[in-house]
Amino acid sequence: MLVRAVSAENPPAGDAAELTQLLKQFLAGAGRNDIAVHERFWAEELIYTSSSGQRIGKADILREVRAEAAATPKPNNPVTTYGAEDIRIQQYGTTAIVAFRLVGTTEKDGTKEIKNYLNTGTFLKRDGKWQAVSWQATALPNAKGENGSLDRIARPYVQLVLAMGQHDPDYVDAFYGPADWKTAAEQEKKPLHTIGTEAIQLRTALEKIPVPVDEMGRLRHEYLGRQLSALEARVRMLKGEHPNFDEESRSLYDAVAPTFPESHFQNILDQVEARIPGAGPLWQRYERWRKPFVIPKEKLDAVFQLAIKECRARTLAHVKLPPNESFTVEYVTNKPWGGYNWYKGDYRSVIQVNTDLPVYIDRAIDLAAHEGYPGHHVYNGLLEKNLVRDRGWVEFSVYALFSPQSLVAEGTANFGREVVFTKPERMKFEKEVLFPAAGIDPAQAEEYYAVQALVKQLDYAVNEAARRLINGEIDAATAAAWLSKYALMDEKRAQQRVKFIQRYRSYVINYNLGEDMVRNYIEKRGGTERDPDKRWSEFEKLLSSPRLPSGLG
Numbered sequence: 001m002l003v004r005a006v007s008a009e010n011p012p013a014g015d016a017a018e019l020t021q022l023l024k025q026f027l028a029g030a031g032r033n034d035i036a037v038h039e040r041f042w043a044e045e046l047i048y049t050s051s052s053g054q055r056i057g058k059a060d061i062l063r064e065v066r067a068e069a070a071a072t073p074k075p076n077n078p079v080t081t082y083g084a085e086d087i088r089i090q091q092y093g094t095t096a097i098v099a100f101r102l103v104g105t106t107e108k109d110g111t112k113e114i115k116n117y118l119n120t121g122t123f124l125k126r127d128g129k130w131q132a133v134s135w136q137a138t139a140l141p142n143a144k145g146e147n148g149s150l151d152r153i154a155r156p157y158v159q160l161v162l163a164m165g166q167h168d169p170d171y172v173d174a175f176y177g178p179a180d181w182k183t184a185a186e187q188e189k190k191p192l193h194t195i196g197t198e199a200i201q202l203r204t205a206l207e208k209i210p211v212p213v214d215e216m217g218r219l220r221h222e223y224l225g226r227q228l229s230a231l232e233a234r235v236r237m238l239k240g241e242h243p244n245f246d247e248e249s250r251s252l253y254d255a256v257a258p259t260f261p262e263s264h265f266q267n268i269l270d271q272v273e274a275r276i277p278g279a280g281p282l283w284q285r286y287e288r289w290r291k292p293f294v295i296p297k298e299k300l301d302a303v304f305q306l307a308i309k310e311c312r313a314r315t316l317a318h319v320k321l322p323p324n325e326s327f328t329v330e331y332v333t334n335k336p337w338g339g340y341n342w343y344k345g346d347y348r349s350v351i352q353v354n355t356d357l358p359v360y361i362d363r364a365i366d367l368a369a370h371e372g373y374p375g376h377h378v379y380n381g382l383l384e385k386n387l388v389r390d391r392g393w394v395e396f397s398v399y400a401l402f403s404p405q406s407l408v409a410e411g412t413a414n415f416g417r418e419v420v421f422t423k424p425e426r427m428k429f430e431k432e433v434l435f436p437a438a439g440i441d442p443a444q445a446e447e448y449y450a451v452q453a454l455v456k457q458l459d460y461a462v463n464e465a466a467r468r469l470i471n472g473e474i475d476a477a478t479a480a481a482w483l484s485k486y487a488l489m490d491e492k493r494a495q496q497r498v499k500f501i502q503r504y505r506s507y508v509i510n511y512n513l514g515e516d517m518v519r520n521y522i523e524k525r526g527g528t529e530r531d532p533d534k535r536w537s538e539f540e541k542l543l544s545s546p547r548l549p550s551g552l553g
Helices: 015-030 035-041 057-069 145-166 179-190 192-208 216-239 245-253 262-275 283-294 297-316 362-371 376-389 407-418 423-437 440-456 458-471 474-487 491-524 534-545
Strands: 004-008 042-050 081-092 095-108 110-125 129-139 172-175 325-331 340-343 348-354 398-400
Touching: 004 192, 004 340, 015 035, 015 081, 015 129, 035 042, 035 057, 035 110, 042 057, 042 172, 042 216, 057 129, 057 297, 081 145, 095 129, 095 423, 110 216, 145 172, 145 179, 145 216, 172 297, 172 325, 172 340, 172 534, 179 348, 192 216, 216 245, 245 458, 245 491, 262 283, 262 440, 262 458, 283 440, 297 362, 297 407, 340 362, 348 362, 348 376, 362 376, 362 423, 376 407, 376 534, 398 407, 407 491, 407 534, 458 474, 474 491, 491 534
Parallel strands: 004 081, 042 129, 325 348
Antiparallel strands: 081 095, 095 110, 110 129, 172 398, 340 348
């Protein structure tokens, strides 16, 4: 047997660390058909019950391993690797139960088949040495072929997304699968109508595959179906279909944002008005009021790096990040967005920060958390580690921007700002570190964030401007004026946001609606601000799963 990864989550006290290390050493050595590790791991009186129902002993295992080690490997032989996940250890004196999920990945001719087994071993400690005296292996339902069938959908799905990228330069946000797949898409330049037809055929084939009974398999089946449906919708749009705002968001992002009347925003504006009284339009007073909170350009990188360092440290305290993960920061101009994460694969990102407009002090943590830790960089890294590498689910090696995945990606990135800092923790860090680093008076921090909390409640005003613009009810100039009035954006920022809407359309719902849906999902599972450990735990599970918007309800 071979092993790729073994990990234990929060092992209990006692000999759990020693047992975990023993399991690591065994799986690594067994992958090399190392007789010595089998001799060390299994007790002489071992009773081993295989997933096929066969009961064998230590002598049987050693005989099989010796035969495999002596056999001459054949060209193109399939290679199977094993990893252990969800390790649980319970110790009772000199007896311990070790339970984990064994993930077997078999590679042959460029394809992967994933099988999962629940393994439970009983260990005795004698003469200071732990050995397994009993072992039970049970095949999970997805080991019987459902996910193997899904693998036959996954590869052509990725290739269709890459083909779409030849017609829509924004469509492929990230790809780190086989380079020859991308080259083939560039050379073939598959017509739009062919992409649409093949997407429908692929989704029809998917519907004939039984839905796996395990949760991850079920979520994967649902993910492929909804991502394909969104791809079909995007094809229709590129061919000239003009859905309204809500129809578009439903077909692309699996969600529809609520509609708010102007009176909703006016009630919030009245509260801001009470804090910033005076003459002239409120958005102009707001801009003058917050001007002292701009990070000077010469201090921007230093402040941003401090925010990144703290966000990373806080994330590492709760999330096991992939090895050697990292990102670089670039400062750019002439973009319709404020920040962007370009995920490159191998757990690396490039984060770009747009400096066209002034960057305010609250954006330091917002960008560090949203684009980096625990936002997009962590989300993409965990998907690569847990789904692409550990499970072989190749569909996650590509990220289609105009798809349901984006609502979860943007929603977790936005909500990540609340996960990485509680409100008191953030205020303390801002006062003691970021405000001084930016040369801003920390005494003004609480008043600044009190106003920002009100302004955040205007987030859905962007959706309303986008809905009206896309539905043809207003033009771009009116949309910009509406954003100034109801979202308190200055003229340049409002114009930048209109450019974003014109380019990305209903994508705007992924930020505010996505954040609210993720927050509700996490909090319903006990991940409230009062229980930060539970919040982190549920957040990490979501980041590592194929769950889409319809699964957040």
